Amino acid sequence: MIDKRVATLADAVAGISDGATVLIGGFGDSGVPVELVHALLDHGARDLTVVTNNAGAGESDVAALIRERRVRTVVCSYPRSMGSVWFEERWRAGEIGLELVPQGTLSERMRAAGAGLGGFFTPTGADTLLAEGKEVRTIGGRPHVFEHPLPGDVALIKAHRADRWGNLVYRTAARNYGPTMATAAALTVVQVEEFVELGDLDPEAVVTPGVFVDRVVRVAAS
Amino acid sequence: MISPLSDVAVARRVARDIPDGSYVNLGIGMPILVGDVVGPDKEIVYHSENGILGMGPAPAPGEEDRELINAGKQPVTLLPGGCYFHHTDAFVMMRGGHIDISVLGAFQVSETGDLANWITDLATMPPAVGGAMDLAVGAKRVLVMTTHTTRDGRPKLLPRCTYPLTAARVVDRVYTDLAVLDVGPDGLVVQEMAPGLTRTELQSLTAARLTFADDVGELDPH
Numbered sequence A: 001m002i003d004k005r006v007a008t009l010a011d012a013v014a015g016i017s018d019g020a021t022v023l024i025g026g027f028g029d030s031g032v033p034v035e036l037v038h039a040l041l042d043h044g045a046r047d048l049t050v051v052t053n054n055a056g057a058g059e060s061d062v063a064a065l066i067r068e069r070r071v072r073t074v075v076c077s078y079p080r081s082m083g084s085v086w087f088e089e090r091w092r093a094g095e096i097g098l099e100l101v102p103q104g105t106l107s108e109r110m111r112a113a114g115a116g117l118g119g120f121f122t123p124t125g126a127d128t129l130l131a132e133g134k135e136v137r138t139i140g141g142r143p144h145v146f147e148h149p150l151p152g153d154v155a156l157i158k159a160h161r162a163d164r165w166g167n168l169v170y171r172t173a174a175r176n177y178g179p180t181m182a183t184a185a186a187l188t189v190v191q192v193e194e195f196v197e198l199g200d201l202d203p204e205a206v207v208t209p210g211v212f213v214d215r216v217v218r219v220a221a222s
Numbered sequence B: 001m002i003s004p005l006s007d008v009a010v011a012r013r014v015a016r017d018i019p020d021g022s023y024v025n026l027g028i029g030m031p032i033l034v035g036d037v038v039g040p041d042k043e044i045v046y047h048s049e050n051g052i053l054g055m056g057p058a059p060a061p062g063e064e065d066r067e068l069i070n071a072g073k074q075p076v077t078l079l080p081g082g083c084y085f086h087h088t089d090a091f092v093m094m095r096g097g098h099i100d101i102s103v104l105g106a107f108q109v110s111e112t113g114d115l116a117n118w119i120t121d122l123a124t125m126p127p128a129v130g131g132a133m134d135l136a137v138g139a140k141r142v143l144v145m146t147t148h149t150t151r152d153g154r155p156k157l158l159p160r161c162t163y164p165l166t167a168a169r170v171v172d173r174v175y176t177d178l179a180v181l182d183v184g185p186d187g188l189v190v191q192e193m194a195p196g197l198t199r200t201e202l203q204s205l206t207a208a209r210l211t212f213a214d215d216v217g218e219l220d221p222h
Helices: A009-013 A033-041 A059-065 A083-091 A103-114 A178-184 B007-016 B032-037 B087-095 B130-140 B199-204
Strands: A022-023 A050-051 A071-076 A097-100 A120-122 A134-140 A142-147 A152-158 A185-192 A215-217 B023-026 B045-048 B052-056 B076-083 B102-106 B108-110 B141-145 B173-175 B179-184 B189-192 B210-218
Touching: A009 A185, A009 A215, A022 A178, A033 A059, A033 A152, A050 A059, A059 A071, A059 A083, A071 B173, A083 A178, A103 A120, A103 A142, A103 A178, A103 B087, A103 B130, A134 B007, A152 A178, A178 A185, A178 B087, B007 B032, B007 B141, B007 B173, B023 B032, B045 B087, B087 B130, B179 B210, B189 B199, B199 B210
Parallel strands: A022 A050, A022 A152, A050 A071, A071 A097, A152 A185, A185 A215, B023 B045, B023 B102, B102 B141, B141 B173, B189 B210
Antiparallel strands: A120 A142, A134 A142, B045 B052, B052 B076, B173 B179, B179 B189
16 A cells, blocks of 8 residues: 555655755746655755755745755855845855756756756756866767756755646646656655545546655645 | 837837737736737737736736736736646746747847847846756857947947857847848848937947848837
8 A cells, every 4th residue: 555645744755864965946936845855854964965946035935944944055156136135145144055957957967866867968058167177078079067966865845736646737837847856856745735636547548657756735726 | 310219110110020829928017018019910929937827917906816826026917728747847837938029139249140138247146047048058049139329329239249148149030129130150130120210220239240132111109
């Protein structure tokens, strides 16, 4: 019997260790697993490497992790946004690391990790500051930069519906990094708005097959 | 008297160069205006880096969906025929050359088509790149929309960019409030100029050396 559903947010984040690399879904406010991130905050893990598109804004989710000094390094594409006050303050004080990655490369590095690949060459970033120190190879007459896979110990993502096997469907643009992050972490934890019975998800429309998912927890839509 | 084009007039000029049936990505800032002035006679499919094709205009007040946003994190809608996909596929479309046109803003463009549009100040603000580098390397055509000079009158079209590059040798055409210029094998070629502007005046506002097409057209300031 496979049942990936867990009863509480605390159960969902149980066992995440200090020093973990945590992939956190979302783009701006869209698709952020807010309640899971707050559960991680309550859980208490620290010295985290957080991989996410933005670096949080206001006082919620990723910004709260940074405010509470749980994050050693952020790996992201765009740490500046309206209200990214906590990241900027910690960054200016030299209290947090930043690895800046072009957005498509960030996603593809996680895809490579999830796909069991040792990395890839991309034209993105060639001849720029973000290629410094990286191997460059000319392919098809054009410079390409070698990028390493980016695996997570944990992925925290948000989807719309799940069944007990962990099959997922998403809602609108909230999908963003979820399907890729789900493949790239040793432990993939998903918050969904609704549980459904096996067979209720149209198999032609399942976006993330349950094999990539370890735990699902229900959080009512706010 | 010189009549520089308003941002909207520049957007109208860019829109004229977008063929019916194109798949287009509009960058944050000035390029977004293009979507407002493309006529209803053309069917254009807009791409957003967070996983949307067939993106529509802003929703009516009260109809916003916080998950359905564009790259600038503003609420948008989905047109009939539009679809959602995950982040990695969004960049497969872009990096893989499946998007016909990318319209980008710029701090600087060089005479060889280098683009600088992601950072000017490395010291006091955390660097942020987002999808800029991917948008610049992958589209079939890269169009830049910018003011011809900075607010304090310094040229933005240069022999070499002085700000950190977003990508090298990628820009096909530049649209400013004063001119339309193609990036050719021998540098920038002026195709159209604002009414009342002389070639000498345009050159004096441009650090890169200009050549002029055989029949330079006049831009419509409206």
